Amino acid sequence: MNILEKIFQAGVVGAGGAGFPTHIKLKGVAEYLLINAVECEPLLETDKFLIRYKSHEIIETLGIIADQIQAKKVIIGVKKKNTREVQALTKAIETLNSRVELCFLNNFYPAGDEQVLVYELTQRQIPPGGIPKDVGVVVCNVGTVVNIYEALHEKPVTHKFVTVLGEVKNPSIIYAPIGTSLDKCIEAAGAATIQDYGIILGGPMMGRIIDKSQLSQEVVTKTTGAMILLPQDHFLFKNKQQDLAQMINRSRSACIQCSFCTDLCPRNLIGHPLRPHRIMRSLSVDRQQHEILKEALLCCECGVCQIYACPMGLSPKSINGEIKNLLGKEGIKYSNSPAQSEVHGMREYRKVPAERLLSRLDLHRYSGKIQEGYACIEAEEVKIPLRQHIGKTAMPIVEVGSVVEEGQLIAKVEEKDLGAKIHASIQGVIKEVNHEFIWIEAGEKVGMQ
Ligand code: SF4
Ligand code: SF4
Structure with a gap:
């Protein structure tokens, strides 16, 4: 092979x-x-x-x-x-x-x-x-x-190291079987230290918010890197959960066209024709200029414009994300243009210092708290998603009641297709197979050797 x-x-x-x-x-x-x-x-x-x-x-x-x-x-x-x-x-x-x-x-x-x-x-x-x-x-x-x-070395992807930090007793690196529920990860980090918390899956700038009520349904996947527990009233939750109509209305009334969002945009600084201030301006006119809105397709949604640059607290990143979704649904792609320019002469001076960003995010108190080593989760059950990758959803090849070993293939894609195979992350019995996930109950719990 x-x-x-x-x-x-x-x-x-x-x-x-x-x-x-x-x-x-x-x-x-x-x-x-x-x-x-x-x-x-x-x-x-x-x-x-x-x-x-x-x-x-x-x-x-x-x-x-x-x-x-x-x-x-x-x-x-x-x-x-x-x-x-x-x-x-x-x-x-x-x-x-x-x-x-x-x-x-x-x-x-x-x-x-x-x-x-x-x-x-x-x-x-x-x-x-x-x-x-x-x-x-x-x-x-x-x-x-x-x-x-x-x-x-013939070992498939079955586990993931995940940083769990913020409002948890023991901020740690957790080694979790794929498909482990996120509430188990919090447990493994010594439990939450406050009642009223929210969760960001991923980093504070680009991660997505998880509803606390969905914690037991959300699981560790091959791409999960971190989960951060923060007080529910932390400004990041409000910033990331704005309604689109409200964001557009605020942009129309409050954008002062200072262009700080563009000046500090990392993609603009490396010469890409992405100008968030022009996208924001385009929202204010009745007939939007499609060529300008298409610039949003170049946005990596790093959040610098929204969380760091804008003095008016507006949301160019979230608006770009919405535009990208809409254009994606219509099948519109960015066509390579010769509009690429030179790297900006001020780029070195406009890079966002990570320490200052940490302060702006009001997250300094959670920095440097991770304990050395890692904690392993022994999962009693896992729900392994069939789609943890770009491309085709994997096809289950196991049935309810089958016994599987850790590392055994449970869902496949053809080699010619864009996709990835899925393997059992624990030993156990298949409890459910549906079009979204394969549910495995651990061996011990069902009386296996
Ligand atoms: S930084 Fe804010 S106020 Fe300034 S142009 Fe961009 S969105 Fe408008
Ligand atoms: S989120 Fe997009 S537009 Fe905003 S700074 Fe990052 S790349 Fe530029």
């Missing part, structure tokens, strides 16, 4: 993003292999943990991936301030006599945005609406590389 087949068989998808199937990403050749190890969202610790604990596995695997895609250069982007992680990687590179290079980034947000990272590490500009391969680059996240290492 070749490397791509092993990765496909193990169901590896991008661990840090939307879940793009990795065996497809690694098809073909690329000049550069870049590793995103900057973990730029405030408070998150999972990737740093993986680097410290699995640096040898990461460096060893990078050599194999680089050979596969015939990369001439392999570079890990890591923040200069993360000295323990830099040391771990440096030691692994020396021990393995690897050709992997480290590139040190300052502590700014969003250093981990794929397009920003490619520019930082190669000085190449991905064209607007393009992907890294357009400029001869493949980017992988640290978690994905660890999963590739496991796949090469």
